[in-house]
Amino acid sequence: MAQLSLRGIKKRFRNVEVLHGIDLDIGDREFVVFVGPSGCGKSTLLRLIAGLDPISDGEFQLNGRTMNAVPPSRRGIAMVFQSYALYPHMDVYENMAFGARLMGLDKAEVEARIAEAARMLRLEPLLKRKPRELSGGQRQRVAIGRALVRKPQVLLLDEPLSNLDAALRSDVRLEIAKLHRDIGGTTIYVTHDQVEAMTLADRIVVMNLGRIEQVGSPRDLYQTPANTFVATFIGSPRMALLEVEREGDALALPGAGSVTLPRLPGPEHGRLTLGVRPDAMRLRRDASANGYAATVIYTEYLGDNAYVYARLGDGTLVSVRTGPDESYEPDTPVHVEIALEGAHFFSRETGQRLSA
Amino acid sequence: MSAAVEHYGDRRGLLGTLGRDGLIQIILIANTVIMLAPIVIMVFAAFKTSAQIYQHPFALPDFTHVENIVKIWTETNFLRYLLNSVFVTGTSITLVLALGTMAAYAIARYEFWGAGFILMFFLAGLTLPLKLAIIPLFILMRDLGALNTPFSLILVYVAMGLPTTVFIMTGFIRTLPSELEDAARMDGASEARIMWSIMLPLVRPAMVIAGIQNLVPIWNDFFFPLIFIQNDNLKTLPQGLTTFMGEYNSNWGVLFAGLTLSAAPIVLLYIILSRQFINGMTSGAVK
Numbered sequence: 001m002a003q004l005s006l007r008g009i010k011k012r013f014r015n016v017e018v019l020h021g022i023d024l025d026i027g028d029r030e031f032v033v034f035v036g037p038s039g040c041g042k043s044t045l046l047r048l049i050a051g052l053d054p055i056s057d058g059e060f061q062l063n064g065r066t067m068n069a070v071p072p073s074r075r076g077i078a079m080v081f082q083s084y085a086l087y088p089h090m091d092v093y094e095n096m097a098f099g100a101r102l103m104g105l106d107k108a109e110v111e112a113r114i115a116e117a118a119r120m121l122r123l124e125p126l127l128k129r130k131p132r133e134l135s136g137g138q139r140q141r142v143a144i145g146r147a148l149v150r151k152p153q154v155l156l157l158d159e160p161l162s163n164l165d166a167a168l169r170s171d172v173r174l175e176i177a178k179l180h181r182d183i184g185g186t187t188i189y190v191t192h193d194q195v196e197a198m199t200l201a202d203r204i205v206v207m208n209l210g211r212i213e214q215v216g217s218p219r220d221l222y223q224t225p226a227n228t229f230v231a232t233f234i235g236s237p238r239m240a241l242l243e244v245e246r247e248g249d250a251l252a253l254p255g256a257g258s259v260t261l262p263r264l265p266g267p268e269h270g271r272l273t274l275g276v277r278p279d280a281m282r283l284r285r286d287a288s289a290n291g292y293a294a295t296v297i298y299t300e301y302l303g304d305n306a307y308v309y310a311r312l313g314d315g316t317l318v319s320v321r322t323g324p325d326e327s328y329e330p331d332t333p334v335h336v337e338i339a340l341e342g343a344h345f346f347s348r349e350t351g352q353r354l355s356a
Numbered sequence: 357m358s359a360a361v362e363h364y365g366d367r368r369g370l371l372g373t374l375g376r377d378g379l380i381q382i383i384l385i386a387n388t389v390i391m392l393a394p395i396v397i398m399v400f401a402a403f404k405t406s407a408q409i410y411q412h413p414f415a416l417p418d419f420t421h422v423e424n425i426v427k428i429w430t431e432t433n434f435l436r437y438l439l440n441s442v443f444v445t446g447t448s449i450t451l452v453l454a455l456g457t458m459a460a461y462a463i464a465r466y467e468f469w470g471a472g473f474i475l476m477f478f479l480a481g482l483t484l485p486l487k488l489a490i491i492p493l494f495i496l497m498r499d500l501g502a503l504n505t506p507f508s509l510i511l512v513y514v515a516m517g518l519p520t521t522v523f524i525m526t527g528f529i530r531t532l533p534s535e536l537e538d539a540a541r542m543d544g545a546s547e548a549r550i551m552w553s554i555m556l557p558l559v560r561p562a563m564v565i566a567g568i569q570n571l572v573p574i575w576n577d578f579f580f581p582l583i584f585i586q587n588d589n590l591k592t593l594p595q596g597l598t599t600f601m602g603e604y605n606s607n608w609g610v611l612f613a614g615l616t617l618s619a620a621p622i623v624l625l626y627i628i629l630s631r632q633f634i635n636g637m638t639s640g641a642v643k
Contacts, residue, residue: 047538050538050542052542071541073542077542079538079542082535087539089557089558102543102549
């Protein structure tokens with residue numbers, strides 16, 4: 001059982017407020033990913049949950065108990081650090097035993113727990129090695145093993161894949177997902193990589209500038225982003241935002257013509273932001289198409305499909321997913337058609353989503 | 357790339373024939389000779405009579421002639437001086453390292469009001485020649501009743517050693533990743549345990565440097581014992597050895613034997629610790 005509840009959490013470093021009131025509930029056995037650009041406060045929030053930094057304002061409860069003043073080791077929380085932070089002078093076994101012994105466990109129990117973690121993470125042949133004799137992926141597994149030995153209710157992972165090379169990253173990502181299921185605890189994972197967030201999370205918390213922008217399942221965030229920040233942060237290549245002028249059913253883009261879309265949300269007249277992902281656009285060569293005029297810049301060929309980058313009449317760069325066999329020479333004039341079901345509408349002033 | 361190689365090979369002269377490494381070797385060998393010569397002469401002289409020293413100062417001695425060493429051991433207070441030196445130096449170094457490391461850890465890691473000032477305060481000690489303060493120090497020690505006790509020396513040596521130690525250790529501790537301490541905190545280690553089990557093993561190379569840095573001047577110090585210690589039973593080695601230097605005649609052989617014996621422990625310690633010493637000097641250069 002591990003229910004976390006954050007209420008109005010604020011964090012100030014001297015006079016600078018870096019978290020402006022975080023409200024969040026995390027359920028038992030949930031895999032939650034904090035994602036956001038550098039400096040958005042996601043790692044700070046993780047350190048507050050861990051108890052490594054004091055909370056300036058607000059309340060953090062774990063299973064109904066206020067944790068603000070509880071020292072890190074008494075919270076039932078373990079953490080895997082970005083640099084792994086393995087004790088360099090201890091071998092793998094000692095690294096894992098250090099915390100377990102400090103919990104006051106007897107020798108047999110310590111050994112049993114290490115054996116279990118070592119088996120789960122395939123560390124048995126490495127137990128007598130020092131951290132410097134391990135590869136990056138092995139160090140990563142030791143760091144996770146050290147956290148597991150303490151049998152935490154909540155496991156915190158701070159950008160655990162950022163020090164691994166690309167090939168290893170997807171393997172370890174799978175392992176972490178499997179591990180989360182096997183342990184059956186609550187996992188909180190911090191990353192700046194939206195792909196990691198999308199693939200691992202039950203729920204994603206998107207953060208920006210010390211605030212939560214949106215909380216939801218990967219599907220929610222992708223299909224109904226709450227604002228332009230989430231819309232452009234989730235999904236790759238990113239969603240294009242077009243600053244259009246609405247007149248009835250017509251959406252005019254300066255210098256690129258006008259597109260007619262039925263059943264638009266919001267007021268009949270005015271300016272709004274139209275968001276379209278690469279897969280909701282189609283390129284047409286004929287000028288009569290219901291699309292915005294654009295010029296092809298270049299094409300990224302990826303084998304199973306391709307992305308064509310085109311500049312619209314008003315200067316906005318959009319990427320459009322096309323079939324791998326379609327080819328467009330640079331400087332070809334095209335029209336970009338927009339599928340209504342893939343169109344997102346946001347208020348120009350607030351950036352918030354306009355619902356139909 | 358290849359042009360540069362040709363250019364390098366085309367050059368003639370010492371640098372061309374020996375190469376840069378060869379030149380460095382020559383300089384290092386010359387340096388070694390210059391540094392070792394006095395020590396070798398000292399050791400040789402320890403096996404000679406005064407007359408032999410004057411006649412053939414650089415000649416190989418008869419190493420079976422151990423009369424000087426026997427004399428030092430049996431007819432002088434050498435052993436007492438040696439024990440005094442070991443006690444004073446050992447206690448001073450232990451205190452300097454213990455206090456200096458703890459102070460440096462606090463300055464480097466804990467954020468508190470005045471941390472910067474305290475570091476500057478320690479560093480200011482580097483610029484202060486303690487010998488200038490000898491008269492007030494003497495009065496202070498007299499009033500404390502510490503004259504003619506080893507504690508007068510230990511107090512001064514600890515004060516002398518702390519600035520460099522805090523300086524070296526603070527710099528070193530700052531290079532260690534703070535995530536290690538966070539990890540230990542998550543593991544449930546107390547601050548004292550973090551210091552002892554995590555930080556101490558990691559700062560050992562820096563402690564060896566700070567230790568050696570302080571060891572040699574304290575072991576060799578002649579000035580403070582001369583002022584503070586009159587009781588022959590409390591004299592340290594450098595001070596005690598001066599008894600062999602008379603106003604009219606000196607027993608040079610015995611003096612050199614004493615010097616050799618007094619230098620030996622430091623040289624041995626240095627050799628034993630040199631690996632750690634070198635590790636410590638280069639660590640931090642490469643991450």
